[in-house]
Amino acid sequence: MTLPLREKRRQETALLIQRATLELAKENGLDAVTTDAIAAASGVSTRTFFNYYANKEAAAIGHPPEFTKEQMEALRAGTGPLVADLKQFLDSHMEALSEREDIVRLVGSVLRSNDKARGILEGLLAAERLVLTEALCARLNNRQTAASLANNATSAIGAAIFLWQKDGEIALSAALDIVWEGVIDASRLLSFKQDGEAQS
Amino acid sequence: MTLPLREKRRQETALLIQRATLELAKENGLDAVTTDAIAAASGVSTRTFFNYYANKEAAAIGHPPEFTKEQMEALRAGTGPLVADLKQFLDSHMEALSEREDIVRLVGSVLRSNDKARGILEGLLAAERLVLTEALCARLNNRQTAASLANNATSAIGAAIFLWQKDGEIALSAALDIVWEGVIDASRLLSFKQDGEAQS
DNA sequence: GTAATCCTTGCGCAGTCTGCAAAGTTTGCA
DNA sequence: TGCAAACTTTGCAGACTGCGCAAGGATTAC
Numbered sequence: 001m002t003l004p005l006r007e008k009r010r011q012e013t014a015l016l017i018q019r020a021t022l023e024l025a026k027e028n029g030l031d032a033v034t035t036d037a038i039a040a041a042s043g044v045s046t047r048t049f050f051n052y053y054a055n056k057e058a059a060a061i062g063h064p065p066e067f068t069k070e071q072m073e074a075l076r077a078g079t080g081p082l083v084a085d086l087k088q089f090l091d092s093h094m095e096a097l098s099e100r101e102d103i104v105r106l107v108g109s110v111l112r113s114n115d116k117a118r119g120i121l122e123g124l125l126a127a128e129r130l131v132l133t134e135a136l137c138a139r140l141n142n143r144q145t146a147a148s149l150a151n152n153a154t155s156a157i158g159a160a161i162f163l164w165q166k167d168g169e170i171a172l173s174a175a176l177d178i179v180w181e182g183v184i185d186a187s188r189l190l191s192f193k194q195d196g197e198a199q200s
Numbered sequence: 201m202t203l204p205l206r207e208k209r210r211q212e213t214a215l216l217i218q219r220a221t222l223e224l225a226k227e228n229g230l231d232a233v234t235t236d237a238i239a240a241a242s243g244v245s246t247r248t249f250f251n252y253y254a255n256k257e258a259a260a261i262g263h264p265p266e267f268t269k270e271q272m273e274a275l276r277a278g279t280g281p282l283v284a285d286l287k288q289f290l291d292s293h294m295e296a297l298s299e300r301e302d303i304v305r306l307v308g309s310v311l312r313s314n315d316k317a318r319g320i321l322e323g324l325l326a327a328e329r330l331v332l333t334e335a336l337c338a339r340l341n342n343r344q345t346a347a348s349l350a351n352n353a354t355s356a357i358g359a360a361i362f363l364w365q366k367d368g369e370i371a372l373s374a375a376l377d378i379v380w381e382g383v384i385d386a387s388r389l390l391s392f393k394q395d396g397e398a399q400s
Numbered sequence: 401g402t403a404a405t406c407c408t409t410g411c412g413c414a415g416t417c418t419g420c421a422a423a424g425t426t427t428g429c430a
Numbered sequence: 431t432g433c434a435a436a437c438t439t440t441g442c443a444g445a446c447t448g449c450g451c452a453a454g455g456a457t458t459a460c
Contacts, residue, residue: 006425006426006427006437006438009426010438034414034415034416035415035416035417036415044439044440045439045440045441046417046440046441047417047418047439047440047441047442048438048439048440050416050417050418051438051439054417055416055417056416057315081392082389082390082392083389083390083392086390114319115257115316115319115320115322115323116315116316116319117319118318118319118322118323119314119315119316119317119318119319119320119322120315120319122315122318122319122322123315123318140389142382142385143382144378144379144381144382144383144385145382145385145386145389146382146386147359147382148352148355148379148382148383148385148386148387149386149389149390151351151352151355151359152348152351152352152386152390155348155351155355159344159347159351178344179344179348181344182342182343182344182345182346182347182348183344183348183390184390184391185342185344185345185348186345186346186348186349186352186387187348187386187387187388187390187391188387188391189282189283189340189345189349190282190283190286190349190352190383190384190387190391191384191387191388191390191391192281192282192283210407234445234446234447235446235447235448236446244408244409245408245409245410246409246410246448247408247409247410247411247448247449248407248408248409250447250448250449251407251408254448255447255448256447
Protein backbone atom coordinates (compact mmCIF):
# COMPACT_ATOMS: atom_id res chain seq x y z
CA MET A 1 0.00 0.00 0.00
CA THR A 2 2.73 2.51 -0.86
CA LEU A 3 0.82 4.76 -3.22
CA PRO A 4 2.62 7.83 -4.53
CA LEU A 5 1.35 11.14 -3.16
CA ARG A 6 -0.18 12.05 -6.49
CA GLU A 7 -2.30 8.92 -6.64
CA LYS A 8 -3.49 9.37 -3.09
CA ARG A 9 -4.49 12.97 -3.60
CA ARG A 10 -6.31 12.00 -6.71
CA GLN A 11 -8.40 9.41 -4.93
CA GLU A 12 -9.17 11.81 -2.13
CA THR A 13 -10.24 14.54 -4.49
CA ALA A 14 -12.36 12.09 -6.47
CA LEU A 15 -14.18 11.05 -3.30
CA LEU A 16 -14.53 14.65 -2.21
CA ILE A 17 -16.14 15.56 -5.50
CA GLN A 18 -18.48 12.59 -5.29
CA ARG A 19 -19.62 13.56 -1.82
CA ALA A 20 -20.15 17.17 -2.88
CA THR A 21 -22.17 16.01 -5.87
CA LEU A 22 -24.40 13.72 -3.84
CA GLU A 23 -24.84 16.33 -1.15
CA LEU A 24 -26.04 18.91 -3.66
CA ALA A 25 -28.29 16.37 -5.36
CA LYS A 26 -30.13 15.63 -2.11
CA GLU A 27 -32.11 18.85 -2.38
CA ASN A 28 -33.78 18.76 -5.77
CA GLY A 29 -32.24 15.87 -7.62
CA LEU A 30 -29.08 15.71 -9.71
CA ASP A 31 -30.61 17.42 -12.73
CA ALA A 32 -31.04 20.61 -10.75
CA VAL A 33 -27.33 20.71 -9.88
CA THR A 34 -24.91 22.47 -12.23
CA THR A 35 -21.34 21.37 -12.78
CA ASP A 36 -20.27 24.84 -11.73
CA ALA A 37 -21.95 24.34 -8.36
CA ILE A 38 -20.28 20.96 -7.87
CA ALA A 39 -16.87 22.37 -8.75
CA ALA A 40 -17.35 25.29 -6.38
CA ALA A 41 -18.48 23.02 -3.55
CA SER A 42 -15.46 20.79 -4.16
CA GLY A 43 -13.00 23.66 -4.26
CA VAL A 44 -11.75 23.02 -7.78
CA SER A 45 -12.33 24.76 -11.07
CA THR A 46 -15.07 23.58 -13.40
CA ARG A 47 -12.46 22.49 -15.87
CA THR A 48 -10.75 20.36 -13.24
CA PHE A 49 -14.02 18.72 -12.33
CA PHE A 50 -14.08 17.33 -15.86
CA ASN A 51 -10.58 15.94 -15.36
CA TYR A 52 -11.97 13.71 -12.64
CA TYR A 53 -15.31 12.70 -14.08
CA ALA A 54 -16.71 12.78 -17.59
CA ASN A 55 -19.98 14.30 -16.34
CA LYS A 56 -21.93 14.95 -13.19
CA GLU A 57 -23.68 11.58 -13.35
CA ALA A 58 -20.33 9.79 -13.29
CA ALA A 59 -19.34 11.97 -10.34
CA ALA A 60 -22.45 10.88 -8.47
CA ILE A 61 -21.71 7.22 -9.12
CA GLY A 62 -18.04 7.57 -8.21
CA HIS A 63 -15.92 4.42 -8.12
CA PRO A 64 -17.91 1.58 -6.55
CA PRO A 65 -15.94 -1.25 -4.91
CA GLU A 66 -14.90 -3.88 -7.43
CA PHE A 67 -14.62 -7.60 -6.84
CA THR A 68 -11.20 -8.09 -5.28
CA LYS A 69 -8.54 -10.55 -6.38
CA GLU A 70 -8.98 -12.51 -3.16
CA GLN A 71 -12.72 -12.81 -3.62
CA MET A 72 -12.29 -14.04 -7.18
CA GLU A 73 -9.60 -16.47 -6.17
CA ALA A 74 -11.67 -17.95 -3.36
CA LEU A 75 -14.50 -18.47 -5.79
CA ARG A 76 -12.31 -20.08 -8.42
CA ALA A 77 -10.54 -22.36 -5.98
CA GLY A 78 -13.91 -23.48 -4.67
CA THR A 79 -13.78 -25.39 -1.41
CA GLY A 80 -17.48 -26.19 -0.94
CA PRO A 81 -20.56 -26.59 -3.10
CA LEU A 82 -21.00 -23.84 -5.64
CA VAL A 83 -24.10 -22.30 -4.03
CA ALA A 84 -22.29 -21.86 -0.74
CA ASP A 85 -19.21 -20.38 -2.37
CA LEU A 86 -21.30 -17.96 -4.35
CA LYS A 87 -23.20 -16.84 -1.29
CA GLN A 88 -19.96 -16.33 0.57
CA PHE A 89 -18.67 -14.29 -2.33
CA LEU A 90 -21.75 -12.06 -2.27
CA ASP A 91 -21.57 -11.69 1.51
CA SER A 92 -18.03 -10.45 1.35
CA HIS A 93 -18.86 -7.99 -1.40
CA MET A 94 -21.84 -6.77 0.58
CA GLU A 95 -19.53 -6.13 3.48
CA ALA A 96 -17.39 -3.89 1.31
CA LEU A 97 -20.51 -1.93 0.39
CA SER A 98 -21.56 -1.61 4.02
CA GLU A 99 -18.49 0.49 4.67
CA ARG A 100 -19.93 3.24 2.51
CA GLU A 101 -23.55 2.99 3.51
CA ASP A 102 -24.10 6.73 3.33
CA ILE A 103 -22.88 6.89 -0.26
CA VAL A 104 -24.81 3.79 -1.29
CA ARG A 105 -28.01 5.33 -0.03
CA LEU A 106 -27.48 8.61 -1.85
CA VAL A 107 -26.43 6.92 -5.06
CA GLY A 108 -29.56 4.84 -4.89
CA SER A 109 -31.79 7.88 -4.84
CA VAL A 110 -29.93 9.44 -7.75
CA LEU A 111 -30.39 6.27 -9.79
CA ARG A 112 -34.12 6.38 -9.34
CA SER A 113 -34.46 9.69 -11.14
CA ASN A 114 -31.57 9.84 -13.57
CA ASP A 115 -31.31 7.74 -16.73
CA LYS A 116 -27.75 8.62 -17.52
CA ALA A 117 -26.50 7.69 -14.07
CA ARG A 118 -28.31 4.39 -14.35
CA GLY A 119 -26.62 3.71 -17.66
CA ILE A 120 -23.19 4.47 -16.27
CA LEU A 121 -23.65 2.18 -13.29
CA GLU A 122 -25.11 -0.48 -15.54
CA GLY A 123 -21.94 -0.31 -17.63
CA LEU A 124 -19.74 -0.78 -14.58
CA LEU A 125 -21.89 -3.67 -13.39
CA ALA A 126 -21.76 -5.32 -16.79
CA ALA A 127 -17.98 -5.31 -16.60
CA GLU A 128 -18.05 -6.85 -13.13
CA ARG A 129 -20.54 -9.45 -14.29
CA LEU A 130 -18.17 -10.36 -17.09
CA VAL A 131 -15.30 -10.84 -14.66
CA LEU A 132 -17.49 -13.07 -12.54
CA THR A 133 -18.63 -15.02 -15.57
CA GLU A 134 -15.03 -15.74 -16.50
CA ALA A 135 -14.21 -17.01 -13.04
CA LEU A 136 -17.26 -19.26 -12.94
CA CYS A 137 -16.48 -20.50 -16.42
CA ALA A 138 -13.21 -21.88 -15.11
CA ARG A 139 -15.20 -23.99 -12.69
CA LEU A 140 -18.06 -24.99 -14.97
CA ASN A 141 -16.81 -25.18 -18.54
CA ASN A 142 -20.08 -23.76 -19.80
CA ARG A 143 -20.32 -20.13 -20.68
CA GLN A 144 -24.10 -19.74 -20.76
CA THR A 145 -24.50 -21.40 -17.40
CA ALA A 146 -21.76 -19.29 -15.90
CA ALA A 147 -23.32 -16.15 -17.35
CA SER A 148 -26.68 -16.98 -15.83
CA LEU A 149 -25.13 -17.60 -12.44
CA ALA A 150 -23.22 -14.33 -12.64
CA ASN A 151 -26.41 -12.55 -13.59
CA ASN A 152 -28.30 -14.00 -10.64
CA ALA A 153 -25.48 -13.05 -8.32
CA THR A 154 -25.00 -9.44 -9.42
CA SER A 155 -28.74 -8.87 -9.65
CA ALA A 156 -29.07 -10.11 -6.11
CA ILE A 157 -26.72 -7.38 -4.93
CA GLY A 158 -28.82 -4.72 -6.62
CA ALA A 159 -32.05 -6.19 -5.32
CA ALA A 160 -30.65 -6.37 -1.81
CA ILE A 161 -29.68 -2.72 -1.88
CA PHE A 162 -33.13 -1.85 -3.14
CA LEU A 163 -34.80 -3.82 -0.38
CA TRP A 164 -32.53 -2.31 2.24
CA GLN A 165 -33.37 1.21 1.08
CA LYS A 166 -37.09 0.57 0.96
CA ASP A 167 -37.32 -1.17 4.29
CA GLY A 168 -35.07 1.12 6.28
CA GLU A 169 -34.86 -1.27 9.19
CA ILE A 170 -32.89 -4.32 8.14
CA ALA A 171 -29.14 -4.46 7.51
CA LEU A 172 -27.63 -4.86 4.07
CA SER A 173 -26.49 -8.38 4.84
CA ALA A 174 -29.95 -9.38 6.04
CA ALA A 175 -31.49 -7.95 2.87
CA LEU A 176 -29.11 -10.06 0.83
CA ASP A 177 -30.19 -13.16 2.74
CA ILE A 178 -33.83 -12.49 1.93
CA VAL A 179 -33.15 -11.84 -1.73
CA TRP A 180 -30.90 -14.85 -2.04
CA GLU A 181 -33.57 -17.09 -0.64
CA GLY A 182 -35.86 -15.88 -3.40
CA VAL A 183 -33.18 -16.70 -5.96
CA ILE A 184 -32.86 -20.23 -4.62
CA ASP A 185 -36.64 -20.69 -4.56
CA ALA A 186 -36.88 -19.47 -8.14
CA SER A 187 -34.14 -21.89 -9.12
CA ARG A 188 -36.09 -24.78 -7.66
CA LEU A 189 -39.07 -23.82 -9.75
CA LEU A 190 -37.02 -23.47 -12.90
CA SER A 191 -35.14 -26.73 -12.47
CA PHE A 192 -38.23 -28.68 -11.49
CA LYS A 193 -38.54 -31.77 -13.63
CA GLN A 194 -41.47 -31.24 -15.94
CA ASP A 195 -44.43 -33.62 -16.01
CA GLY A 196 -44.55 -35.25 -19.41
CA GLU A 197 -41.66 -33.35 -20.96
CA ALA A 198 -38.48 -34.95 -22.22
CA GLN A 199 -35.46 -34.20 -20.06
CA SER A 200 -31.93 -34.32 -21.37
CA MET B 201 -57.77 -0.74 -33.86
CA THR B 202 -59.53 2.49 -34.78
CA LEU B 203 -56.85 4.96 -33.84
CA PRO B 204 -57.55 8.61 -34.54
CA LEU B 205 -55.53 10.13 -37.35
CA ARG B 206 -53.50 12.20 -34.94
CA GLU B 207 -52.36 9.20 -32.96
CA LYS B 208 -51.42 7.33 -36.08
CA ARG B 209 -49.39 10.18 -37.51
CA ARG B 210 -47.65 10.55 -34.21
CA GLN B 211 -46.56 6.94 -34.16
CA GLU B 212 -45.38 7.14 -37.73
CA THR B 213 -43.36 10.26 -37.11
CA ALA B 214 -41.87 8.76 -33.95
CA LEU B 215 -40.73 5.73 -35.91
CA LEU B 216 -39.45 7.92 -38.73
CA ILE B 217 -37.36 9.94 -36.31
CA GLN B 218 -36.02 6.78 -34.71
CA ARG B 219 -34.95 5.38 -38.05
CA ALA B 220 -33.32 8.65 -39.03
CA THR B 221 -31.47 8.74 -35.73
CA LEU B 222 -30.17 5.19 -36.04
CA GLU B 223 -29.24 5.73 -39.66
CA LEU B 224 -27.14 8.77 -38.81
CA ALA B 225 -25.58 6.99 -35.83
CA LYS B 226 -24.31 4.15 -38.02
CA GLU B 227 -21.51 6.32 -39.36
CA ASN B 228 -19.65 7.55 -36.32
CA GLY B 229 -21.79 6.65 -33.36
CA LEU B 230 -24.63 8.55 -31.77
CA ASP B 231 -22.41 11.07 -30.02
CA ALA B 232 -21.25 12.42 -33.35
CA VAL B 233 -24.84 13.12 -34.43
CA THR B 234 -26.45 16.45 -33.59
CA THR B 235 -30.12 16.89 -32.87
CA ASP B 236 -30.23 19.42 -35.70
CA ALA B 237 -29.07 16.75 -38.11
CA ILE B 238 -31.69 14.28 -36.87
CA ALA B 239 -34.44 16.86 -37.14
CA ALA B 240 -33.37 17.80 -40.66
CA ALA B 241 -33.19 14.16 -41.74
CA SER B 242 -36.66 13.56 -40.29
CA GLY B 243 -38.16 16.62 -41.93
CA VAL B 244 -39.20 18.36 -38.73
CA SER B 245 -37.85 21.31 -36.81
CA THR B 246 -35.37 20.83 -34.01
CA ARG B 247 -37.97 22.00 -31.54
CA THR B 248 -40.46 19.42 -32.77
CA PHE B 249 -37.89 16.68 -32.40
CA PHE B 250 -37.89 17.40 -28.69
CA ASN B 251 -41.66 17.06 -28.60
CA TYR B 252 -41.25 13.45 -29.64
CA TYR B 253 -38.24 12.44 -27.61
CA ALA B 254 -36.58 13.97 -24.59
CA ASN B 255 -33.15 13.58 -26.18
CA LYS B 256 -31.36 11.85 -29.02
CA GLU B 257 -30.65 8.74 -26.95
CA ALA B 258 -34.35 8.25 -26.31
CA ALA B 259 -34.94 8.71 -30.04
CA ALA B 260 -32.44 5.95 -30.79
CA ILE B 261 -34.15 3.57 -28.36
CA GLY B 262 -37.63 4.46 -29.60
CA HIS B 263 -40.56 2.52 -28.20
CA PRO B 264 -39.62 -1.16 -27.86
CA PRO B 265 -42.47 -3.70 -27.89
CA GLU B 266 -44.00 -4.15 -24.45
CA PHE B 267 -45.41 -7.31 -22.99
CA THR B 268 -48.96 -7.51 -24.35
CA LYS B 269 -52.10 -8.08 -22.35
CA GLU B 270 -52.55 -11.47 -23.98
CA GLN B 271 -49.01 -12.57 -23.08
CA MET B 272 -49.49 -11.52 -19.47
CA GLU B 273 -52.87 -13.19 -19.26
CA ALA B 274 -51.59 -16.45 -20.65
CA LEU B 275 -48.84 -16.42 -18.08
CA ARG B 276 -51.14 -15.62 -15.21
CA ALA B 277 -53.73 -18.20 -16.18
CA GLY B 278 -50.98 -20.80 -16.38
CA THR B 279 -51.98 -23.98 -18.12
CA GLY B 280 -48.76 -25.98 -17.78
CA PRO B 281 -45.75 -26.10 -15.47
CA LEU B 282 -44.27 -22.67 -14.77
CA VAL B 283 -41.03 -23.24 -16.67
CA ALA B 284 -42.91 -24.11 -19.82
CA ASP B 285 -45.25 -21.15 -19.52
CA LEU B 286 -42.35 -18.80 -18.96
CA LYS B 287 -40.48 -20.12 -21.96
CA GLN B 288 -43.58 -19.75 -24.09
CA PHE B 289 -43.94 -16.19 -22.85
CA LEU B 290 -40.37 -15.38 -23.83
CA ASP B 291 -40.75 -17.04 -27.21
CA SER B 292 -43.74 -14.92 -28.05
CA HIS B 293 -41.97 -11.76 -26.98
CA MET B 294 -38.96 -12.73 -29.04
CA GLU B 295 -41.22 -13.10 -32.02
CA ALA B 296 -42.40 -9.52 -31.58
CA LEU B 297 -38.78 -8.39 -31.56
CA SER B 298 -38.00 -10.37 -34.71
CA GLU B 299 -40.38 -8.16 -36.65
CA ARG B 300 -38.01 -5.22 -36.17
CA GLU B 301 -34.71 -7.02 -36.55
CA ASP B 302 -33.10 -4.10 -38.35
CA ILE B 303 -33.91 -1.72 -35.52
CA VAL B 304 -32.89 -4.19 -32.83
CA ARG B 305 -29.48 -4.57 -34.44
CA LEU B 306 -28.88 -0.83 -34.72
CA VAL B 307 -30.09 -0.16 -31.20
CA GLY B 308 -27.71 -2.82 -29.97
CA SER B 309 -24.72 -1.06 -31.45
CA VAL B 310 -25.79 2.26 -29.97
CA LEU B 311 -26.10 0.70 -26.54
CA ARG B 312 -22.54 -0.53 -26.65
CA SER B 313 -21.11 2.96 -26.89
CA ASN B 314 -23.61 5.19 -25.12
CA ASP B 315 -24.20 5.25 -21.39
CA LYS B 316 -27.26 7.41 -21.48
CA ALA B 317 -29.01 5.20 -24.01
CA ARG B 318 -28.23 2.19 -21.87
CA GLY B 319 -29.77 3.88 -18.87
CA ILE B 320 -32.93 4.76 -20.74
CA LEU B 321 -33.39 1.23 -21.99
CA GLU B 322 -32.61 -0.12 -18.55
CA GLY B 323 -35.37 2.05 -17.17
CA LEU B 324 -37.88 0.69 -19.68
CA LEU B 325 -36.79 -2.85 -18.94
CA ALA B 326 -37.08 -2.32 -15.21
CA ALA B 327 -40.70 -1.29 -15.71
CA GLU B 328 -41.38 -4.38 -17.79
CA ARG B 329 -39.68 -6.54 -15.21
CA LEU B 330 -41.96 -5.09 -12.57
CA VAL B 331 -45.05 -5.91 -14.62
CA LEU B 332 -43.79 -9.44 -15.03
CA THR B 333 -43.04 -9.70 -11.33
CA GLU B 334 -46.59 -8.72 -10.48
CA ALA B 335 -48.04 -11.33 -12.79
CA LEU B 336 -45.82 -14.07 -11.39
CA CYS B 337 -46.63 -12.95 -7.87
CA ALA B 338 -50.25 -13.77 -8.50
CA ARG B 339 -49.22 -17.31 -9.25
CA LEU B 340 -46.61 -17.75 -6.54
CA ASN B 341 -47.53 -15.62 -3.55
CA ASN B 342 -43.87 -14.82 -2.98
CA ARG B 343 -42.50 -11.56 -4.17
CA GLN B 344 -38.77 -12.31 -3.97
CA THR B 345 -39.18 -15.54 -5.86
CA ALA B 346 -41.31 -13.84 -8.50
CA ALA B 347 -38.74 -11.06 -8.82
CA SER B 348 -35.94 -13.53 -9.35
CA LEU B 349 -37.90 -15.37 -12.01
CA ALA B 350 -38.72 -12.09 -13.76
CA ASN B 351 -35.08 -11.13 -13.62
CA ASN B 352 -33.96 -14.39 -15.17
CA ALA B 353 -36.57 -14.04 -17.89
CA THR B 354 -35.87 -10.45 -18.92
CA SER B 355 -32.12 -10.97 -18.71
CA ALA B 356 -32.48 -13.93 -21.01
CA ILE B 357 -34.02 -11.70 -23.66
CA GLY B 358 -31.09 -9.32 -23.46
CA ALA B 359 -28.56 -12.12 -23.48
CA ALA B 360 -30.24 -13.72 -26.47
CA ILE B 361 -30.09 -10.49 -28.45
CA PHE B 362 -26.44 -10.15 -27.53
CA LEU B 363 -25.68 -13.68 -28.66
CA TRP B 364 -27.63 -13.20 -31.89
CA GLN B 365 -25.68 -10.02 -32.68
CA LYS B 366 -22.32 -11.55 -31.93
CA ASP B 367 -22.90 -14.76 -33.79
CA GLY B 368 -24.58 -13.35 -36.86
CA GLU B 369 -25.70 -16.77 -38.07
CA ILE B 370 -28.38 -18.05 -35.73
CA ALA B 371 -31.93 -16.72 -35.46
CA LEU B 372 -33.19 -14.77 -32.48
CA SER B 373 -35.39 -17.65 -31.36
CA ALA B 374 -32.48 -20.09 -31.52
CA ALA B 375 -30.33 -17.72 -29.50
CA LEU B 376 -33.03 -17.61 -26.84
CA ASP B 377 -33.09 -21.39 -26.70
CA ILE B 378 -29.36 -21.52 -26.07
CA VAL B 379 -29.49 -18.83 -23.39
CA TRP B 380 -32.50 -20.41 -21.72
CA GLU B 381 -30.76 -23.73 -21.47
CA GLY B 382 -27.98 -21.97 -19.59
CA VAL B 383 -30.54 -20.47 -17.22
CA ILE B 384 -32.02 -23.87 -16.50
CA ASP B 385 -28.58 -25.40 -15.95
CA ALA B 386 -27.68 -22.62 -13.57
CA SER B 387 -30.91 -23.18 -11.69
CA ARG B 388 -30.05 -26.82 -11.21
CA LEU B 389 -26.74 -25.84 -9.69
CA LEU B 390 -28.32 -23.27 -7.41
CA SER B 391 -31.11 -25.52 -6.21
CA PHE B 392 -28.88 -28.50 -5.70
CA LYS B 393 -29.28 -29.89 -2.21
CA GLN B 394 -26.13 -29.13 -0.34
CA ASP B 395 -24.05 -31.87 1.28
CA GLY B 396 -24.17 -31.39 5.00
CA GLU B 397 -26.13 -28.15 5.05
CA ALA B 398 -29.47 -27.69 6.77
CA GLN B 399 -32.35 -27.31 4.33
CA SER B 400 -35.61 -25.56 5.19
C1' DG C 401 -69.20 25.37 -40.01
C1' DT C 402 -67.19 26.52 -35.89
C1' DA C 403 -65.06 26.36 -31.43
C1' DA C 404 -61.96 23.74 -28.72
C1' DT C 405 -57.92 21.19 -28.70
C1' DC C 406 -53.62 19.75 -29.93
C1' DC C 407 -49.04 20.27 -32.80
C1' DT C 408 -45.42 22.69 -34.83
C1' DT C 409 -42.14 26.17 -34.99
C1' DG C 410 -38.65 30.14 -34.27
C1' DC C 411 -36.31 32.47 -30.79
C1' DG C 412 -33.61 32.98 -26.86
C1' DC C 413 -31.34 31.41 -22.71
C1' DA C 414 -29.02 28.53 -19.30
C1' DG C 415 -26.20 24.66 -19.00
C1' DT C 416 -22.77 20.82 -20.70
C1' DC C 417 -18.39 19.52 -22.36
C1' DT C 418 -13.95 19.93 -25.00
C1' DG C 419 -9.38 21.76 -27.00
C1' DC C 420 -5.69 24.56 -26.09
C1' DA C 421 -1.83 26.76 -23.87
C1' DA C 422 0.08 28.90 -19.69
C1' DA C 423 1.16 28.33 -14.96
C1' DG C 424 1.80 25.40 -11.01
C1' DT C 425 3.14 20.61 -8.54
C1' DT C 426 5.29 16.34 -7.92
C1' DT C 427 8.64 12.95 -9.16
C1' DG C 428 12.98 10.71 -10.01
C1' DC C 429 17.70 11.17 -10.13
C1' DA C 430 22.24 13.17 -9.37
C1' DT D 431 19.58 19.68 -2.07
C1' DG D 432 18.40 20.99 -6.70
C1' DC D 433 16.85 20.42 -11.33
C1' DA D 434 14.58 18.60 -15.47
C1' DA D 435 10.72 15.70 -16.92
C1' DA D 436 6.10 14.45 -16.24
C1' DC D 437 1.84 15.44 -14.82
C1' DT D 438 -2.19 18.68 -13.06
C1' DT D 439 -4.85 22.63 -12.80
C1' DT D 440 -6.97 26.46 -14.76
C1' DG D 441 -9.24 30.19 -17.78
C1' DC D 442 -11.08 30.97 -22.05
C1' DA D 443 -13.53 30.36 -26.31
C1' DG D 444 -16.86 27.76 -28.73
C1' DA D 445 -20.04 24.02 -30.33
C1' DC D 446 -23.98 21.45 -28.74
C1' DT D 447 -28.19 20.29 -25.71
C1' DG D 448 -32.70 21.00 -24.04
C1' DC D 449 -36.57 23.78 -22.63
C1' DG D 450 -40.07 27.85 -21.96
C1' DC D 451 -42.79 30.83 -24.47
C1' DA D 452 -46.19 32.46 -27.65
C1' DA D 453 -47.90 32.71 -32.47
C1' DG D 454 -49.83 30.34 -36.03
C1' DG D 455 -51.57 25.89 -38.26
C1' DA D 456 -54.02 21.50 -38.33
C1' DT D 457 -57.53 18.26 -36.48
C1' DT D 458 -61.39 16.99 -33.84
C1' DA D 459 -66.19 16.83 -32.16
C1' DC D 460 -70.68 18.48 -32.50
